[in-house]
Amino acid sequence: MDSWDTTLDGVLQLPSGRLVRGRSLRRPLPSGLQPTFALYLLGHQPPSVAWENRWIRWPDFWLPTDRVKAADALHEAWVRAEVERVEIACTGGKGRTGTALACLAVLDGVPQHLAVDYVRLHYSPRAVETPWQRRFVTRFLID
Template identity: 45%
Template sequence: MVEIRRAVACAECGLYWDGGSEPPRCRNGNHEHRVFEVHRHLDPVVLPGGTRLTAASFDQAAPYVRARVPDYGLYLDPRWQPPWDHGHICWPDFGLPTDADALTRTLRAVLERARSGQDVEMGCLGGHGRTGTALSCLAALSGHPAREAVAWVRSGYCAKAVETPEQEAFVAALFSS
């Protein structure tokens, strides 16, 4: 079952709010506010080569309710503060990670955890931009051609994955050498 909500985001401020129940958090009339249909992700993803992990979006109503608690979580948004073992990557929404080398090292470690049989979860806020970009990077690290990794994630995980052209180019550039 897919739960869909209407969310509003201000890319300039980095603020978000529920478009159906909250007043705007950004009151600057010069800022562009984007309206999104948000659907909740808590989806299994099987990477090229068979490694499994779970991709998640942050559900404010019940962010840590799971049928099974993961062994480890990597989160790309600071709102995630789960009670299980986890790490964070500094990565602005709609943007790129602040340290590409740290991202690559962290994703390699996450991939090793998942390959060793640990139940690994990864997520950002909506489960699309940062999560989709990181999944594309994991696909490339798993042997899928980097230039095709975004298309692979969009077809196998979510058509809305990887939100900006910069995020798409990041994946190809990071693994082109």
């Protein structure tokens, strides 16, 4: 299976080499390859898409409403990213998406206290928008 192009905007390469695309649902779907699996982080049901996906109920600027289900979905995305094109998306593509990407970085071996900085360096300087999103990442896999 073809992988994401690492030169495209929004593609994060984790230390293991796994690639995950983060994006804003406000913007049109990028041209080129489509995801084979996606996580949509929204306070409401996402629109229908042609690829397999999971929805995490996650209100804007906040945290997932069910942290156990969110952790399970993030773990699934991390596992699938080894061999599939995985996309993580929310409305703006920064706060919730950045938080989820930082959690994937933790799953990939980045220490919790460094994961937000990793995602801000390799994905977007504006990733992870609130103090509680940052705390969610630093406590991910501990709670």
